[in-house]
Amino acid sequence: MLARNETIIKWLLYAAAALVCFVIQGTILQRITIWGIIPSVYPAVAAIPATYEGTVPGTAFAVGVGVACDLLLPASSPCFYTLVFPLVGLCAALLSESVCRAGFLCSLLSTAAAFCITGLAHALVLWAGSKAAWGAAASVAGRELCLTLPFALPMTVLFRAVYRRAHRND
């Protein structure tokens, strides 16, 4: 059990790590287009910390990431990321608790799940707006996942370092 100060520092470090990912996304990845797709680390930022922190804290952190994304990114519906990323965080935490322990494999699995959930949500929004494009949405989500999956590994190293620093006395 962490003291209050340590908990605050831990989440500040997670926020700083997420900020690093956001900056890399904005400065570098944003300008790379492969297969007509930009790599997008946002779903992975919501998912990977949740694999280390569990369901409730992980979901809460994912809400924060979602709010940040809604503030920074254009979306097809209001609060899109704030609504979707908690699901991503929850799913990632459940994967780490029931399928495989938090680590590289779990990060890859949770990132894949994150892109599936986000892609599905985008497709649902399009469908709700009478602009259904299931095939195109699946294609974009698939390419986005393939392109972003390699970045999940360094992100895992980053968030695991934060986790280990915060829980070194456990």
Add this chain to the structure above:
Amino acid sequence: MKNFLKNHGIWVLFAAAVIAVMLAVMSYLSNTSSPLVNVANVIASPFRSAYTAVATWFNDKQNYYRDTTDLQEENAELRRKIAEMEAEVRQAEADREENRRLRELLDLREQRRDFVFESAFITEHEVTNWTSSLTLNKGTIHDVSVNDCVIDETGALVGVVSDVGTNWCTVLTIVDTDTSMGARVFRTKDLGLAQGDFSLMGENRLRLDYLPADSSLLGGDLVETSGLGGYFPSGLVIGSVEEVQVDDSGASAYAIIKPSVDFDALTEVFIIKDFDIVT
């Protein structure tokens, strides 16, 4: 030696006198140098050539060093001048491009005196794979508001302002799924609804829906905003018809439109802040 000169000195003297006279006569009669001078110079010639060669080598080396130093200085100077000229050329190209844009905008201003423009630079191209958007460097302090149309210098429609901040605004391009506007085919005057389609967004295309059943569109037909409803100005070029397809139900047709704007090449756009509604 003393005895030799005593015994033969007179003969030696005589021989020397004869030789001297002969040389004098030969020198007088000959057009070339005297034999002795010739012999002396023949013998000296290789040595003279040698020391001249050495002197020339040293001289060449000295000149080479001086020339190299001068050339290095000249090269540095020329490089500096080239860099300055390249900078001037780049600036001239930028100025020429800006001039071209402004001239075209001036033509557009002449044609559409009802438009109130605000020029803006694109600070960011699309940031997600699910929307097609641009971020501009103008916002509410420049009187930009939501639903303002954004065009390029030729008057082609780029998109519509969807979100505005103090000094920024987000523009959803015409291929985004959330963009739709009344459209008219210039040749046939057919009316329809131009709207983004996610399946076509990746290819930078949009659809023209709700076409009349008897419409006879051709590839290349120009599509422009109709202005109906008063939300958007009329006559802004959206793009050209690429192909006409029948929808899934088979009951109606729609056209795929290729925008006139190359979104990736855009750097500067113009926001229409106000216009006269054509009724």
